[in-house]
Amino acid sequence: MQSTSQPILKDLVLIGGGHSHVAVIKSFGMKPMPGVRLTIISRDVHTPYSGMLPGYVAGHYQFDEVHIDLRPLAQFAGARLYHDEALRIDKKNKTVICKSRPAVPYDVLSINIGSTPQIGNISGAAEFAVAVKPISQFVDRWKRFLDRLAAQTSPCKICVVGAGAAGVELILSIQFRLKKMFEELGRNSVELSYHLVSKSEQIMPSFPSAVADRFDTILHERGVIVHRGVEATEACDGKLILSNGDHLDADETFFVTAASAAPWLIESGFDVDENGFVKVNDTLEILSHPNIFAAGDAA
Template sequence: MPQKPQSTAKQLVLVGGGHSHAIVLKQLRAKPIPGLEIILISNTRFAPYSGMLPGHIAGFYSFEECHIDLEKLAKTTGIDFIVDEAVGLDLQKNLVFSTKSQPIKFDFLSVDIGSTPATLSVPGAAEYAISAKPVPQLLEKWKQLLTEILAQPQKHWHLAIVGGGAGGVELALALEAHLGKLIKNPHHLTLHLLHKQDEIMSSHSQWVRRCLTNILTNRGIQLHLNQAVSAIKKTSQKKIISCESGLEVECDEVFWVTQASAPAWLKEAGLTTDERGFILVNDKLQSLSHPQVFAAGDIASIINSPTPKAGVFAVRQGKPLYENLACVLQAKPLKPYQPQKQYLSLIGTGTGEAIASRGNWGFGPSQVLWWWKDWIDRRFMKGF
């Protein structure tokens, strides 16, 4: 019997279902690349859209409204989809290792797995805190907490958020907004926000920082500034947050929303990374050390144009990533991507209002800004 001819198609493996890869799939659906086989590996079928997550926790959006169904998107794009967790790479043999599947061969690889809060340096954080990422675990813990609160309406709940960046502040406001409706007695809910710096949201303007500080305090959220958490311990009843200053905060649950970090296996594979383990890429979103590897979103650090770990950049890198993957697969010159120096943030307050922040400018809170943000987010999700 004659042997089946070996496929000459190039193999592209996408690791992670982040915003950039979701847009790559959308672009591939509209404009397929000939002679290409694609596999998407993601640790979850449903990829969360970060722009709507605080609104989901505040109660504005259902799970379906703020998640992209990667399996459905992959099927409409005509690519193979595997639910699995990538855990390693062999960059000599061009293999991806995962927890459940056989090693997967690639000609080109693109990584968009997001980031996770750095917890390993704080004893007890990984064991006793609810990490903001990965999002599926956060939402599962949130669902469990809601069930417990509904079952114990008379209990006085103490919750803490560690991290006073945009993510921590939006989470605190969303938690207060949702739980304030469930817990009828306002004295039965105490929220703490701990931050190691002397002001929250240091990457935003003074006006935005002051405005959000006032909103937090007016809504009864206890701010603990200049408080670096040194440990989290667990007793039979409570979790205890210990700070370097000597402050201790007792609470029922701790949400951890600190500086982003990357999994160790990327650096261990031999990829050139920055000091936090993120893949260093050039302005074509291509690895500095391995030209067959691309990266986008939070997991990538552009060598000459560093950007904050914010969803807006992951979204905007999607189309340039698709274009450069198409170019490299067709042996064409790659195109440089230049991220914007300033970007508009619309920060939800959890109560149907939002604050606009861009550079040194800020405005709000305003219902009109929330309606605008809601329209932008829903329009983005409709594309999938």
């Protein structure tokens, strides 16, 4: 907590411990602003660095290496850290409405809450599959999957839905980890098969075709079956149903589909783009709401 005799003149509130806010908190600790009280509201105390998630899945990194513990960082900055989830902004009263604690007042607010893959429109996905974000949920499910697989003696089919860079990286990381695990268990990794579902004919459609071709070759060499030009329409126990009518056997399904914004950004009355992401100016201030900023995937 800030140890200063200076009265609190302004409340600066950060929602989310995303990459941008981590840098802000660190800078604030290095150069505090007299009279400004910093408050962080974050759903996760251990904020993940998603660029390292495939390395975590592959077994190259441990949990602590791919997460930033916000507690010591907040302490360094003399900030209040509320482990809670923001539900919406009450702009009239200038407060953040939270899931578990009383509303948090702000003078200046910043939102850096990331995004999640779109799975809401896929029947059964929330129950029978897991999205790669929120990462804390994914990490729990991944650990349970590893335990289950170690005990399972029958062949196992792994599906990844979404063939952008993250989906391709994830399926190759999963394969790397499971191959090693099976070697250590003295089992044959032929029991494992991998399916990648790509909405577009070409994987990694936002990359130059030379890059996509290279990864196509790698996936082919490693025996990953790519289902092209199809979408997942339904997940159920042990199956993934595709838009072309195919029913894939799926012991575990991971969704790494296009990012979607938190619905509460619209519900809070912010001006958003067609995908629900907040519109900001060059200084990351929300166009429709001065004194409220948004950064990272949310903007």
